[in-house]
Amino acid sequence: MTGARFDLDQLELLRELADRGSVTAVAQAVGRTPSAVSQQLRALQRRAGVPLVERVGRGVALTDAGRALAEGAVHVATARAQAESDWQRYRGEVSGTVRLAAFHSAGELLVPGLLDRLAAHPAVRLETYDEDVAQDAFAALTADYDIVVAHRSDDVEPPARTALVTTLLLREPLDVGLPLGHRLADRPYVTPLDVIDEDWVVPPPDYPIERVLTAVAARAGMPVRVVRRSTHLPLIEKLVAAGHGIALLPRHTTVERAQGHLALVPLKEIRAGRVVEALQRPDRAARLAVRTVLDALVEQARTVDPA
Numbered sequence: 645m646t647g648a649r650f651d652l653d654q655l656e657l658l659r660e661l662a663d664r665g666s667v668t669a670v671a672q673a674v675g676r677t678p679s680a681v682s683q684q685l686r687a688l689q690r691r692a693g694v695p696l697v698e699r700v701g702r703g704v705a706l707t708d709a710g711r712a713l714a715e716g717a718v719h720v721a722t723a724r725a726q727a728e729s730d731w732q733r734y735r736g737e738v739s740g741t742v743r744l745a746a747f748h749s750a751g752e753l754l755v756p757g758l759l760d761r762l763a764a765h766p767a768v769r770l771e772t773y774d775e776d777v778a779q780d781a782f783a784a785l786t787a788d789y790d791i792v793v794a795h796r797s798d799d800v801e802p803p804a805r806t807a808l809v810t811t812l813l814l815r816e817p818l819d820v821g822l823p824l825g826h827r828l829a830d831r832p833y834v835t836p837l838d839v840i841d842e843d844w845v846v847p848p849p850d851y852p853i854e855r856v857l858t859a860v861a862a863r864a865g866m867p868v869r870v871v872r873r874s875t876h877l878p879l880i881e882k883l884v885a886a887g888h889g890i891a892l893l894p895r896h897t898t899v900e901r902a903q904g905h906l907a908l909v910p911l912k913e914i915r916a917g918r919v920v921e922a923l924q925r926p927d928r929a930a931r932l933a934v935r936t937v938l939d940a941l942v943e944q945a946r947t948v949d950p951a
Contacts, residue, residue: 649691650688650691650692650713651684651687651688651691652720652724653684654684654685654687654688654691655688655713655716655717655720655721656717656721657670657674657681657684657685657688658685658688658696658706658710658713658714658717659714659717659718659721660673660674660787661685661697661704661706661714662706662710662711662714662715663784663787664787665703666703666704667681667682667685667704673787673788685697688713692709692713694707694709695707695709695710696709696710696713697710718807718925718926718927721926721927722926722927722930724927725927725928725930725931726930728931728932729930729931729932729935732932733932737767738765738767738768738932738933738936739767739768739933740767740768740769740931740932740933740934741769741770741771741933742768742769742770742771742790742791742931742933742934742936742937743771743773743788743789743790743791744770744771744772744773744789744790744791744792744793744937744941745772745773745774745775745785745788745789745791745792745793746772746773746774746775746792746793747774747775747776747777747793747794747795748774748776748875748876748877749877749894749897750793750795750897750920751772751774751793752877752897753896753897753948754793754813754941754944754945754948755772757944757947758770758937758940758941758944761940761943761944762936762937762940765936768933768936768937770937773789775789775792776875778848778849778850778851779794779795779796779797779850779851779852780803780850782794782795782923783803783805783808783923785923786808786923786924786925786928787925790924790928790931790934790937791922791923791924791928791934791937791938791941792922792923792924793813793920793921793922793923793941794920794921794922794923795816795852795918795919795920795921796852796918796919796921797852797855797856797918797919798815798852798915798917798918798919799855799856799859799914799915799917802919805923807925807926808923808924808925808926809923809924809925809926809929810921810922810923810924811921811922811924811938811942812919812921813920813921813922813941813942813945814896814919814920814945814946814948814949815917815918815919815920815949816894816895816896816897816917816918816920816948816949817894817895817910817916817917818853818856818892818893818894818895818911818916818917818918819892819893819895819898819908819909819910819911819916820834820839820890820891820892820893820908820909820910820911821880821881821884821890821891821892821893821898821902821906821907821908822884822890822906822907822909823884823885823886823887823890823906823907824885824904824905824906824907825887826887826890826907828909829907829909830907831909832909832910833909833910833911833912834909834910834911834912835863835911835912835913836859836860836861836863836864836911836913836914837863837864839860839890839911840860840861840864840866840868841866841869842869842889842890843869843871843888843889843890844857844868844869844870844871844889844890844891845870845871845872845873845874845880845883845884845888845889845890845891846868846870846872846873846891846892847873847874847875847880848873848875851875852918853892853918856892856911856914856916856917857870857892859914859915859916860911860914863913863914871888871889872888872889877893877894877897877898878901880893881893881898881901881902881905881906884906885905885906892911892916893908894918895908896948896949920945922938922941922942924938
């Protein structure tokens with residue numbers, strides 16, 4: 645329809661469908677019934693005058709026109725958020741609730757100091773949530789949170805996330821965690837060949853550490869012997885300290901707990917580290933309260949990794 649004026653609520657539902665992939669997921673996210681969501685999408689399609697959604701198997705998918713309009717909906721939502729942010733700034737107000745999700749060790753490393761910094765903004769309410777997922781699954785979480793603190797391997801090109809705002813927080817080296825009495829514990833560094841014949845305690849596949857272990861195996865010319873897997877960092881540290889294996893451990897997160905319990909030894913010959921980033925939808929990033937939290941998060945990250 646030429647010159648069509650679209651309903652902003654309907655545009656937002658289409659955008660949610662593009663991000664979440666199903667009417668049921670959209671309905672759960674916005675607190676409506678699937679039939680109510682479908683009704684609004686049909687109304688938007690009538691207004692557009694072209695098919696926006698098509699049935700694929702037992703589900704639905706956006707058509708080319710639907711994807712184009714969903715992308716336009718992002719621009720509209722971002723412009724609205726920017727206008728509200730500019731008005732708040734003009735009035736000297738910073739207020740609102742900000743939802744932040746972080747994987748466990750990043751929360752431990754950054755959230756306490758972040759809360760201290762936000763004490764200067766009492767009208768900003770920060771809600772924090774634990775989300776420890778595989779590195780490729782963090783982007784999808786931005787549909788539910790204002791800021792998602794994610795990590796990824798730093799030995800590969802960053803993933804293409806053109807639809808998101810990505811802010812670098814820090815790079816955290818991964819050291820080899822060893823029991824204090826281990827033959828390598830007093831070394832200034834170790835190489836893949838030094839540690840390849842050890843029992844390893846590691847996270848599940850698809851976590852950043854897995855890529856480093858693959859590089860260790862390739863460099864040493866033999867596979868890593870994994871004896872246990874866990875996403876719970878304190879448990880991994882306790883297993884290492886008790887002599888049940890060695891592990892790659894995030895240096896900044898582990899260093900305090902390591903004292904008197906285990907040794908952290910740098911790993912040479914390969915790049916061993918993870919990149920910690922903040923991911924956001926563009927419209928969420930434009931909100932003044934969200935920007936305030938992100939700025940404080942960046943400042944807190946600099947105290948951990950000044951580089």
